[in-house]
Amino acid sequence: MTTTLPTTTGSAARVLVRRELHSGWAVSAVGGPVPADVAGRSFPATVPGSVHTDLLAAGVIDDPYLDDNEALQRWIGLCDWQYQTTFAWSARSDGAADTREDRHELVLDGIDTVATITLNGTEVARTANMHRTYRLDVSALLRDARAGEGDNELVVTFRSPVRYADAQSLALGYRPQVNHHPFNAIRKMACSFGWDWGIDTATSGLWRPVALESWSTARLAAVRPVVTATAPHAGSDGRVGDGHLDVHVDLARASDADLTVTATVSGQGARQGGQVTATVTVAAGETSVVVPLDVPDAALWWPRGHGDQPLYDLRVELTAPQDDAPQPIDSWDARVGFRTVRLDVRPDEDGTSFTFLVNDRPVWVKGANWIPDDAFPHRVTRARYAARIAQAEAANMNLLRVWGGGIYEADDFYDLCDERGILVWQDFALACAAYSEDEPLWSEVEAEARDNVTRIMRHPSLALWNGSNENIWGITVWGFLPRLDGKSWGLGYYQDLLPSVVAELDPTRSYTPSSPWSGELPIDMSRDQNDPAHGSMHSWEMWNREDYLRYRDDVPRFMAEFGWQGPPSWSALTRAIHDDPITPESPGMRVHQKAMSGNDKLTDGLVRHLPLPDDTEDWHWAMQLNQANAVQVAVEHLRSHQPRNMGSVVWQLNDCWPVTSWAAVDGDGHPKPLLYALQHAHADRLLTVQPRTLSSGDRLAVVASNDTGTPWRGDVRVRRVRFDGHVLAETTLSLGAPARGVVTLPVPESVAAVTDAAAEVLVADVVTDVLGTVPAEGSAGGSSAVPRPRAALWFFAEARDAALEAPRLATSVTPVDGEGEAAGVVVDVTVTAENLVRDLTLLVDKVHPDAVADDALVTLLPGETVTFRVSAPAGTVLDAAALVSPRVLRSANDLVVRWAR
Structure with a gap:
């Protein structure tokens, strides 16, 4: 594909032309333990792509995600691979004769990882960084087809x-x-070598676009x-402030001509x-410039749950x-949002805070850690x-942490986080x-930091740069220091190099050296970098x-990592593992459980x-x-x-392959x-019952958490109820x-x-509620309906020790009409007990892998x-009887009744 600006005439100034080089590639093994059926063969290759996916497409290997194919395919990461293509080129598409100032640059947006690049037999680069x-x-190397040069x-x-990292x-x-x-010896995605949730692929390939860019006079090198x-502004309900941009532009030149740079902002509120x-x-000769723009009455960008996300075209x-x-000879287009974002890590009476502020307002973070969504x-x-971001939204999240491995x-x-109000x-x-x-x-490390800070910093969703994951805390608690025997271990990156790059290139963003971090630079x-009283905690x-009830023992200032494992959906599990029988300890299940013990x-x-x-x-x-x-x-609890405490970031939102892990998806x-x-724990208005130590002793309390911009007033009914429904006290x-x-209400x-812990439950629910429809903070005069909070429950005994009986349920399944073709098949499953x-759930993927329930x-x-609403793609047949069958309609009662000993 070739992209140009509008055509110009003459030879003094010519537009930048970008031609993607994505076709005609082939891949072959050129070294290492190459199997006999692969040696000497060439296979079609996809760019962007990778060796594993090319071999999979060619039928040479089976899906790496299935069974123990991971072990069978380890040879791939031990081999050297060669990618090759040919392309025709001519100096000028418009036929102009003067090409003396033309520049022609091969642009590789992502090379994974250690490569030698040649063009027409001449080496042009050696690379060793996936992230650059x-x-x-x-x-000087291109052959001109018009000149008959071929x-x-x-x-590549x-x-x-694997062998490079070892060396x-x-x-x-x-x-x-x-x-x-x-x-840690190679600048490649760390989890490409496997993780405690990840498959070991150690792949190679051109994983991002490859292009040839031709230009003369000058081009935009960085914006x-x-x-x-x-x-x-006062009285604006959080909607409007004054915006300002300093557009920093770096130029690459092929001549000393005078140039002009024009920046234009378009969008709502701009005058x-x-x-x-x-x-x-x-x-003439200058290569950098700053273009200032004032945008009066700019509509402010807010994280989801706090207001709208207006974006301006730049x-x-x-x-x-x-x-x-x-x-015009080059241009750059993006969207920006006007807001301030900073991290408050000031000492206070409780230790050291860790609070995100957007437009100077504190945000309680409802977040999750993000890993690559595919091993490839x-x-x-x-x-x-x-x-994935829609699933984060469905869980009422407002932040995703892009993890450093x-x-x-x-x-x-x-871009999508900008649109949806998800902080990054x-x-x-x-x-x-x-x-x-x-x-x-x-x-x-410096080069990749400069590349990526420059690329990502324009996004209003970006809230924080973090130097590393667990690299300062872990150096002491994992016993690394003695093993280093005095060698450097990365501290210079975290407190010198990376903060200086951020300060230079993205001066409005906060920076932290690691996570967890005790809050000082x-x-x-000698300080505990994971002290719950100071900064972030894992x-x-x-x-x-x-046990997970011990979460209540700590009140960290900010919880940046925590989580619990669980297997993937049944349909994903049985698609990926074909053990017969399939058991928690069968061979394929053990391959798809990467955590130690x-x-x-x-x-x-x-x-x-x-x-x-x-x-x-x-x-x-x-x-x-x-x-x-x-x-x-x-x-x-948090x-x-x-x-x-000002936030939690659960480990983790997503997975990169079907595996037992900490993921929610x-x-x-x-x-x-x-x-x-x-979704329930992140609700805008949340009632919970919590144990509290008060002046009167250890008590239960109802805690109301209000994450909306208006006060929450009403009456809460608190009842102690027998499992048969009889109210014992109220x-x-x-x-x-x-x-x-937040407000805490001790329960009398x-x-x-x-009186009978095994057969009683405490129930707190809102009976009169001044909420209904409330203004969405930062919205342009609109409103959002705040759902009535779910009842809060406190069981006095664990489910295994409770007097739970086999569920007695009346069910019905009703097709939902009028949802539109895009909605696919929609049915309502109504259940009366x-x-x-306890914990009634529809495991609808057992009926169809793409079926989803709303709760x-x-x-x-x-x-x-x-009533659960179940949706599936158009053309799907959802069997009504299957939807309410015992293997799909599940509860904690099932487990207790069947397996209590």
């Missing part, structure tokens, strides 16, 4: 990433890390819009007919002299990003290891060793709450349910301690029960929670004092009813 863009001047041959030869580990000096490969905004424009002259145009008038990230399309995501990811916490690609600060690694290595004692930890975490089934489908449901309950306990894109638990409490605040002992039923984990008291 490479721009190579090939003007086609151009482009060859990849060295085995570099020796060349740089051993540095400890947490994997079976020295991923960095530094965006600021004032606080909302001068919806546009603001500024032009700056770039004198166009930067480079022009050069052409006859009597300047002519070139397969992640805009539609797939959109689906993955990649700097594609522009589509950040971006790690630099350094995780769970000690890293050499020697060359060539230091220069590679420079780093004091909580892994729960899951690894302790993972199944033992699943069992240890389950049996305190639910009995351990001896049936695989029941085991699957029990582990999914326990995962959801564990994380919901943690999030509700929310109840606002503002001491499995590798096939199916929501696990955990996603619904997060009271009414007056509720008055401030906007974006007369109501909370249990005759007895108390899960619903507890019904006797006589209560719930």
Whole structure:
């Protein structure tokens, strides 16, 4: 594909032409333990792509995600591979004769990873960094088809990433890390070598676009819009402030001609007919300029749940002299949003805060960690990003943390976060290891940081740059320091190099050196970097060793990582694993459980709450349910301690393949029960029952968390109820929670004092509620309906010890008409309980892999009813009887009745 600006005439100034080089590629193995049926053969290759997916498309290998194909395909990462294509080219598409100032550059947006690049037999570069863009001047090497010189041959030869990493580990000096490969010796996606949730692929390939760009006079080398905004104007309801941009432009030149740079902002609120424009002259020889623009009365961008997400079009145009008038020769287009965002890490009476402020307003973060959505990230399309971000929205999230063992995501990811109001916490690609600060690694880290800060910083969703994941905390708690024997381990990156790059290129963003982090720079290595009183915390004692009820023992200032494992959806599990029989310990299941002693930890975490089934489908449901309950306990506890705690970022939203993991969405894109638990725990208005130590002693309290811009007032009815529905005690409490605040209401002992722990439950629900429809903070005069909060429940006994009976349910399935063809097939499944039923859930993927229910984990008291809406793609047949069958309509009662011992 060739892209140009409008055609110009003459030779003084010519437009930039971009031609993608994505066709005609072939791949072949050129070294290493190549199987006999692969040796000497060439296979069609896709660019962007990877060796594994090319071999899969050619039928040479089976799907790496199935069974134990991972082990059978380890040879791929040990081999050297060569990608080759040819293309025709001529100097000028418009036939002009003067080409003396033309530049022709090979642009490779992503090379994975260690490669030698030749054009027409001449080496033009050697690369060793997956996270960088490479721009190579090939003007002198191109063959001109018009001159009869023939086609151009482009060859990229990849060295085995496994063998290169091993060699570099020796060349740089051993540095400890947490994997079976020295991923810290190569600038490649760390989890490409496997993780405690990830498959070991160690692939190679041209994973992002390849193009030839031709230009003369000058081009835009980099554009960095530094965006600021004032606080909302008085009386604007958070909607309007004054915006300002300093558009930093770097130029590459082929001549010393005078140039002009024009920046134009268009969008709602901008004056001068919806546009603001500024032009700056770039004198001969100068290569950088700043174009300032004021945007009065700019509509402010807010994270979801706090207001709207207005985006403005920014166009930067480079022009050069052409006859009597300047002519455009290059342009750059993007969208920006006006807001301020900063991280408050000031000391206070409780320690050191960790609070995100947007437009100077604190935001309680409802987040999740994000990993690459595919082990082969070139397969992640805009539609797939959109689906995951929609699932984060469905779980009422407002932040995604891009984890440092993955990649700097594609522009589509950040664009969609801008549109949907999802804040982005971006790690630099350094995780769970000690890293050499020697060359060539230091220069590679700096180059990738400059590339990616420049690319990503324009996005209003970007809230934080973080230097590393666990690399400062882990250096001490994992025993790395003695093993280093005095060698560098990365501290220079985290407190010198990376903050200086951020300060230079993205001066309005906050920076943290690592996560967890105790809140100070420079780093004091004698301090506990995971102290709950200071900064951010990771909580892994729960899951690894302790029961999930212990989450309530700590009130961290900010919880940046925590989580609980559960298996993927049943349809994903049985698609990927073909053991006969399939059991929790069968061979394929063990391959798809990457955590150390993972199944033992699943069992240890389950049996305190639910009995351990001896049936695989029941085991699957029990582990999914326990995962959801564990994380919901943690999030509700953290929310109840606002503002001491100002957020949670659960590990993790997504998976990169079908695996037992901490994810809320499995590798096939199916929501696990955990996603619904997060939806409930992140509700704008939330009632929970929490244990509290008060002046009168240990008590139960109803905690109302109000994450809306208006106060929440009403009456809360608190009842102690027998499982048969009989009310034993009751009271009414007056509720008055401030906007974006929390109120704690102690439950009278007369109501909370249990008489039969196994057969009683405390129920708190709103009976009179001043909420209804409230203004959406920051909206353009609109409003949003705030749903009535779900009842809060407190069971006095664990499910396994409770007097739960087999569920007695009346069900009906009703087709829903009028939803439109795009909605596909939609049915309502209505369930009425005759007895108390805990955590009622429809595992609808067992009926059809693409079916989705709108809710899960619903507890019904006797006589209560719930309706689940189930949707599936157009043309799907949803069997009504299957939807309400015992293997699909599940509850905790099933497990207790069948497996209690």
